[in-house]
Amino acid sequence: MISGNTGKRKDVSGAHNFIIEIDGQSAGNFNSCSGLTLETDVLEYQEGGENTKVHKFIGQTRQSNIVLERGFSTSKELWGWHQEILKESGKVERKNGSIILQDQDGKELMRWNFFRGWPCRWVGPNLSSDDSAIAIEVLEIAHEGIDLG
Numbered sequence: 001m002i003s004g005n006t007g008k009r010k011d012v013s014g015a016h017n018f019i020i021e022i023d024g025q026s027a028g029n030f031n032s033c034s035g036l037t038l039e040t041d042v043l044e045y046q047e048g049g050e051n052t053k054v055h056k057f058i059g060q061t062r063q064s065n066i067v068l069e070r071g072f073s074t075s076k077e078l079w080g081w082h083q084e085i086l087k088e089s090g091k092v093e094r095k096n097g098s099i100i101l102q103d104q105d106g107k108e109l110m111r112w113n114f115f116r117g118w119p120c121r122w123v124g125p126n127l128s129s130d131d132s133a134i135a136i137e138v139l140e141i142a143h144e145g146i147d148l149g
Contacts, residue, residue, distance in 0.1 A: 017104065020068060022097040027078065030070040031136070033099050036112050037064035038146060066099070066114060066141045071134045078139050082119040092118045098149060111149035117141040
């Protein structure tokens with residue numbers, strides 16, 4: 001017999017309500033966030049004399065860069081963070097951050113934390129007097145790992 005529970009599912013959330021924090025501070029509003037990806041290599045080994053299977057071992061795990069897109073902002077904070085790379089020292093401040101998924105009321109549902117991130121790419125808006133599209137800027141962050149907070 002099937003249960004008569006007709007309530008709303010509690011395990012599904014819209015992907016449109018999220019915020020970004022860098023070192024515990026709001027990094028502004030972004031239209032999209034992608035790159036929350038971990039991928040582990042599969043190493044295959046075919047044992048001599050074993051013709052029925054191939055052994056599979058765990059290899060290295062890589063994480064994709066996080067790509068943030070938003071309507072162009074006059075804030076220069078993220079731009080400045082990227083510009084540190086271009087200085088003569090070539091050093092950049094690595095920062096920890098979080099991508100936080102929220103429900104409709106702003107309550108935190110899920111948090112992905114990234115570690116030792118730094119901006120590896122910044123893309124300014126495409127400008128055209130013939131276009132009425134929103135000016136979009138892109139910030140890509142390389143990092144050394146993601147976990148669920």
